[in-house]
Amino acid sequence: DVISEGDGAKLKNGDAIQVNYLGQAWDSTKPFDNSFDRKQPFDLTLGAGMVIQGWDKGLVGKKVGSRVELVIPPDLGYGEQGQGDIKPNATLVFVVDIVKATQTPAPAEGAEVAQDNIDLPKVGTKTDGKAPTVTIPKSDPPKKLVSNYILESKGEVIKETDSVVVNYVGLLWKDSKAFDSTYQTGKTQTFPLAQVTLKGLKNGLVGKKVGSRVLLVIPPDQAFGNEAQQSIPAKSTLVFAVDLLAKM
Structure with a gap:
């Protein structure tokens, strides 16, 4: 339900949105999460599966500037398994303030920048919505962070x-x-740089321009260091090709 309607654009799947929210279980009087108290809005791409289905379904069509109440049944929430303080099969209630939104543009665009260092990966420049090609040389990786424009x-x-x-x-x-x-x-990803734990990712994107494609080569000391991370072995150098589509 819309508690108070804003006068902004209606949200669509694929929009990058920023919200404040309070969430609690139907049978509880105590919130389990509250971004208002943290004074830190939450960023997400609508319809990208970054949140429970009840959010993705319930926020589509609502206007920026609105305050919305979402009552979410278990099958669109955390289901039979629950989550943290949320019990299994819990019905959830959220009050969500839609702070702002931006329509995510098409792939990066811009002037091609020469890739003339043979010791660095070469990144494709096609902007057809598919993943760019990345060709990594057989040489040893650089010891310091690399952050270069491709476009x-x-x-x-x-x-x-x-x-x-x-x-x-x-x-x-x-x-x-x-x-x-x-x-x-x-689906695109939306995240606040201040909360990024991968140091090289944050450092490599700050100062770059929206709409660009950027090559990042992140040495272990700015990645995960001596710790393995799922499919990433310890002491790994990481390579990213990043399209900076928008900022909020």
Whole structure:
């Protein structure tokens, strides 16, 4: 239900949105989560599966500036398994303030920048919505962070306090295997840079322009260091090709 309706655009799947919210179980008087108290809005791409289905379904069509109440049954929430303080088969109630939204544009665009260092990966420049090719050389990886334009746009400069909307593919330098890619799901990712724990990712994107494609080569000391991370071995150098689609 719409508690108070804003006068902004209606939300669509694929929009990058920023919200404040309070959530509690139907049979509880105590919230289990509250971004208002944290004074930190939450960023997401609507319809990308970044949140429970009840959010993705319930926010579509609502206007920016609105306050919305979502009552979410278990099958559109956390189901039989629950989550943290949320009991199995819980019906959830959220009050959501839609702070702002931006329509995610098409792939990155801009002037091609020469890739003339043979010791760095070469990134494709096609902007057809598919993952760009990334060719990693057989040489040893650089010891310091690399953050280079592949396509340089004329968009706004990214600041550390911004949230960004991106498409990316991430690979291991050692064997060129992809360990993560938004292109596999067809959904962009939205996140606040201030909360990014991968140091090289944050440092490499700050100062770059919206609309650009960027090559990042992240040494272990700015990645996961001596810790293995799922399919990423310890002491890995990581390679990302990132399309900076928007900022919030």
